[in-house]
Amino acid sequence: MALALIILLALGALAPVAGRAEADGAEGGLRVAAVTPALSSGALSVEVECADLFSPKSLSTLQSGLSGVLRLELRLQRSGAARTLLGGGHQFETVRETELAQSISYDVWNERYTVRGPGREEVFGDLASAEAAVARFAVDRLVSGDELEAGAFYRINARAQLLPVSPEQGQRLAAWLHGQTRPDREQELAGGHRAGFGVGGLLSVLRGRSPNARDRSEWCASEEFAVSAEAVLQWRAAGEQGD
Amino acid sequence: MHRHPFRIPRFTLSARHGGPVSPGSATRALAALALAALALAALTLVWPGPAHGLDKPVARQLVVEQIELTGEPRTRLEVVERYLGLAAGSTLLSADLLTGRQRLEETGFYKSVDVYARPGSEKGLVVVVVELEEHTQPQYRFQGGHGRLDGWFIVPVSFVYDNPWGRGHRLDWQWYVGSHADGTKLHYQHPRLFGGAASLDVDLFSESRSFPQWVQGKRVRERVDIGGLHFRLAVQRGRLHNMFAEVRMQTYEPGRSDEVEPLLGRDLDEADVMVVCAGRRRDTRDHTGYPTRGFWGQVKVEQALSGSAGDVAFARLDAEGRWYRLLENRNVAAVRLHAGLVTKDAPFYERYYLGGPYSMRKFERAEATPVGWGTRTLQIQSELRLPFGREEAAGPVNTGVLFYDVGGIWLPGEVPLPADLEHDMGVGYRRRVPVLGVLRLDLSLPVVPTDGDTDWDGFHLWLTLGRTF
Numbered sequence: 274m275a276l277a278l279i280i281l282l283a284l285g286a287l288a289p290v291a292g293r294a295e296a297d298g299a300e301g302g303l304r305v306a307a308v309t310p311a312l313s314s315g316a317l318s319v320e321v322e323c324a325d326l327f328s329p330k331s332l333s334t335l336q337s338g339l340s341g342v343l344r345l346e347l348r349l350q351r352s353g354a355a356r357t358l359l360g361g362g363h364q365f366e367t368v369r370e371t372e373l374a375q376s377i378s379y380d381v382w383n384e385r386y387t388v389r390g391p392g393r394e395e396v397f398g399d400l401a402s403a404e405a406a407v408a409r410f411a412v413d414r415l416v417s418g419d420e421l422e423a424g425a426f427y428r429i430n431a432r433a434q435l436l437p438v439s440p441e442q443g444q445r446l447a448a449w450l451h452g453q454t455r456p457d458r459e460q461e462l463a464g465g466h467r468a469g470f471g472v473g474g475l476l477s478v479l480r481g482r483s484p485n486a487r488d489r490s491e492w493c494a495s496e497e498f499a500v501s502a503e504a505v506l507q508w509r510a511a512g513e514q515g516d
Numbered sequence: 517m518h519r520h521p522f523r524i525p526r527f528t529l530s531a532r533h534g535g536p537v538s539p540g541s542a543t544r545a546l547a548a549l550a551l552a553a554l555a556l557a558a559l560t561l562v563w564p565g566p567a568h569g570l571d572k573p574v575a576r577q578l579v580v581e582q583i584e585l586t587g588e589p590r591t592r593l594e595v596v597e598r599y600l601g602l603a604a605g606s607t608l609l610s611a612d613l614l615t616g617r618q619r620l621e622e623t624g625f626y627k628s629v630d631v632y633a634r635p636g637s638e639k640g641l642v643v644v645v646v647e648l649e650e651h652t653q654p655q656y657r658f659q660g661g662h663g664r665l666d667g668w669f670i671v672p673v674s675f676v677y678d679n680p681w682g683r684g685h686r687l688d689w690q691w692y693v694g695s696h697a698d699g700t701k702l703h704y705q706h707p708r709l710f711g712g713a714a715s716l717d718v719d720l721f722s723e724s725r726s727f728p729q730w731v732q733g734k735r736v737r738e739r740v741d742i743g744g745l746h747f748r749l750a751v752q753r754g755r756l757h758n759m760f761a762e763v764r765m766q767t768y769e770p771g772r773s774d775e776v777e778p779l780l781g782r783d784l785d786e787a788d789v790m791v792v793c794a795g796r797r798r799d800t801r802d803h804t805g806y807p808t809r810g811f812w813g814q815v816k817v818e819q820a821l822s823g824s825a826g827d828v829a830f831a832r833l834d835a836e837g838r839w840y841r842l843l844e845n846r847n848v849a850a851v852r853l854h855a856g857l858v859t860k861d862a863p864f865y866e867r868y869y870l871g872g873p874y875s876m877r878k879f880e881r882a883e884a885t886p887v888g889w890g891t892r893t894l895q896i897q898s899e900l901r902l903p904f905g906r907e908e909a910a911g912p913v914n915t916g917v918l919f920y921d922v923g924g925i926w927l928p929g930e931v932p933l934p935a936d937l938e939h940d941m942g943v944g945y946r947r948r949v950p951v952l953g954v955l956r957l958d959l960s961l962p963v964v965p966t967d968g969d970t971d972w973d974g975f976h977l978w979l980t981l982g983r984t985f
Contacts, residue, residue, distance in 0.1 A: 330632040330645075337633035337642045338578045339610045381639045382576055437610040 302328055305493035308431045312500065315508045316414040317421065321345060323408040323433045323490070331435055331488065340378035342436045345410050347371050352426040352497075365428060369416055377407040418508035421500045428497045434489035578608040581636035582643050589648040590682035591625065596646055598684070599623055600631070608633070608642050620646070625679040627651055650679070659690065660953055662982030667874065667881070669694025684708065692723075695980070696881075699723025699742075713753055719746040727865055727889070728882045729779055735880065738776050740865050741769040760816075762793040768865055779887050783863040790826040793818040801840060806903075806911025806983075808848050813837040820866070830862035838985050846912070848901040852985040856893045860928035868893040870925040870938070873978040874985075877921060878940035878960040880976075890925035892932060897921045897984060899944075910948060917944035919958070919984075939963045942976075946983065956980050 306324040310317060323343065327335065335341050350365035375390035386403035388395045390410075397403040421427065580602050585593060597603045600616035617631040630647040655678075659671035674690030686705040692698065701721040709716050722743040729736045744766030751759045770776075770784045777784065795816025801807035815835045822829035838852045856868050867889035871879030875895060882889070899919045903912030924937040942960040949955055960976040 330630065333635075334613065334633040337635045338640070339608070339613065339633055339642070341610075381578075381635070437614050 303433055303435055303488055303490045305431045305433050305490050308429050308493055308495035310415075310427075310429050310495050310498060312418060312498075312504070315418040317349070317416050317418060317427075319347065319412045319415050319429050319431075319495070321347070321410040321412075321431045321433075323410075326404055326408055326435060328488070334437070335377065335379050336381075338379055338381040339437065340376050342374050342376045342438060343407055344434045344436055345373045345375075346432045346434075347373070347412070347415065348430040349415060350428050350430060351422065352428075367430075371412075371415065373410055373412065375407050375410065377403055418500070419505060421505060423500055423502035423505040426497045426499050429495040430492045431495075432490055432492045436488070576640060578640055578642050580604055580606045580608050580644055581638075581641035584643050584645045585648065586645060587648045587650075589626075589650050591648060591650065591679060591684070592682050595679075595682065595684040596620070596648070600644070600646065602644055608644070613644070616644075616646075620648070623678070623684075624655070624657070624676065625650065625684075651677075653677075657688070659692075660981065662874070662980075666697060667695035667872075668981035669697065697723050697725040699725075708752075709749070714749055714751050717746075717748040717750075719748075720744075721746070725865070727869075728880075729776065729864075729887050729889075730880075730883050730885065731779065731887055735883075736775045736779070738773075738780070738864075739771045741771075742865075743767050758798055759794070759796050762791075762795075764789070764791040764793070766791075768863070770865070780864060783865075783888070785827075787827040787863065789820055789828055789866070791818050791820045803911065806848075806915075807838075807840040807850070808842040808846075809840050811837065811839055820862070828861060828863055828866075830859045830866060832856070832858040832862070832866070843900075846903050846907075848903075850899045850901060850985065852895075852897045854893070854895045858891050860891055862891065864889040867891055868925060870895070870923050873956070873958065873980045875921075876923045876938055876940050877919070877942060877958050877978060878938075878963075878976050884923070884938055885925055886927050888927070891928050892926040892930075893924065894932065894937075895921070895923035897923075899984065908948065913948045915946040917946065917958070918942075919944060952981060954982055956982065956984075958984075 302325040304324055305321060307320075307322040309320045309322075311319070323345075326343065327341075331341060347370070348367045349369040351368045352365050373391065375388060378387050378389075379385075380387065384398075386397045386400060388397065388403055388406045390407075395403075395406055397406065415429070582604050583593060583597055583600065583602060585591075585596060589596075599619045601619065602608065602612055602616060606612075613631045613633065617629055620626065620629045620631070627649040628647075629649075632645050632647075633642045634645060635641075636643050654675040657671075657674045657676050659674055660669065662668040669692050671690045671692045674688055676686075676688040678686045678688070680687060684707050686703070686707070689700070689702050691700045699722055701719055701723075703720075704718045706716040722741075724739050724741050727738045727740055729738055744764065746765075747763045749761045751757055766789050767786065768789060769786045770780070772784050793816055795814060797812075797814040799810075799812050801810035801812055813836065816833075818832040818834070820826055820828055820830045834854075834856045836852070836854045838850065841849045843849055858867055868891070869882035869885040869889055870876055870893060871883040871885060872881035875881075876884055897919065898921070899917050902916040902918075903914065904916065905912065905914040907913070918941075920939070920941045922937050922939055924932060926932050926936065930936075940960050941963055942958060944956065944958040946957075947955050956978070958978040958980075960978075962975060
């Protein structure tokens, strides 16, 4: 019992460390090549360009007729601190998070690719055009301009992942799979439950690496930018008039 | 597995007859029909098809032509197909590759798993490629869990040598330490006896388990060394699906001390116990980690054999049910009912207890249990689970709980009465953390009984692992 408590406390001490660890991703060739923010028409918009979408295996899967979904995570981050004399040291905090997804599928019977995104569907006869279309995300209004703080520095972080299903379907599937009774690894005890994982799983947890990090890019940050006080005032006035 | 044969669309012709049909007119009609069919066939040969974009969507499905294993795995194809959920002839969706890969990874048989597709020999046919890297040596695994009888436990050292012959068998050894028991166990599983109709589990174990006795509010510690063999056969399909049978052959060596000798008498003698058991389990829960709807239940009968098989004879009937219902805002109402009856010849280590973090939470473990433990018990636990914050595949990260428990325990000859039942209520908090699973904090609060006197002993704080049920 005492030994069990010591081991338990040791593992408990490790758990917060595991929780703080950052996911390092970058398990496949997929990457975010460019994140380009722009301030126009009273809103912050962003364009994201992904590259090296398909590994040979994911391309083979696509060309078999199975669809792929490119999921994009966007984080608008703000730095409250003024820029230091050495030019670094910004502490950014995330102020807005959003997710987008675009799918690409290949019709093996008609030999054409279809790219679907929010409010659009395009058909292509060749892979290169379809890949270019699915790799580009354009968000017209990430946040309204009057939500930005004058003088603060901002940046946009983006990360992409290629999935065989949409993020919603993926979450449902993951929950469904997790919820399935697996008598071979998770035994139902009398009124209880048992689960286990190996060294690989333990290290993954301690390093904060998600087992779902396959075909996921690293985070890519845009250039830092700031908004002038005049612009913010102008947008706010325009917003009030609109109300 | 949604397998279907390659099917050719079938057309049926029907005709409405307005009057009598002569043999001649019937012949002419057949000839006209044949001509029309020929013309239609010719047209389909020369017509290039509908213009691009004008064709109506056709529900065509991809079909698995073949499952191809790479990486020279020792695992047999049928074992892979079973976990993958696909075989030649199955219809294929994108999600199938994801779920198949995850199920293969979760077997723990492999160092790495990848599942992808490549075009088959014809349009619409797909070859599913499964790339496997097998473990070649026993693997270390950390485990943890909890149970009503086991309390919470962790397995800091276990070695797993699963799938040694490529047939999906499991073999592992573990050393476990926990709140109620410490010991070692060698486990073997044959997952598909009789062509998959049943599974067989065999455990060879040796442990030391605590059975506290409460004498006038004071705990007397009693540990029992237990060793033995446990066989379990579970039916996986057919009319006996969910039935199980068990045989336990165990040797009990209770510890002797001046404190327990006068209390437990002959029960402290070393005893061989052989128990045969049959039961049925039903599980309709939507999720094992955090069920929101459904039912889990088990009924079993046991008979300990005397004579040359064992030193004690007793019979047991045990039933447990857990119900889950989803309320608004992801909240869940959960109720567990447990009723047990064992004959008076059962020694204390085969009887029931009341009190503790997996039982009545206002008591220490077994605090509400008579000396020598009870032969009849009834426990009803109810929880209102209120998740908040982030949701993960394994369930919500944070859950608040309101609980109310009722329970009673009786000795042989005692007549169970509602007045004998103990009540407790309280609040709790569960947090899902890495490595450990669910951390549980329960605070039992005093209950005001019907006579109006507050039970001030009702305060009790538990910090433990795992959900209650």
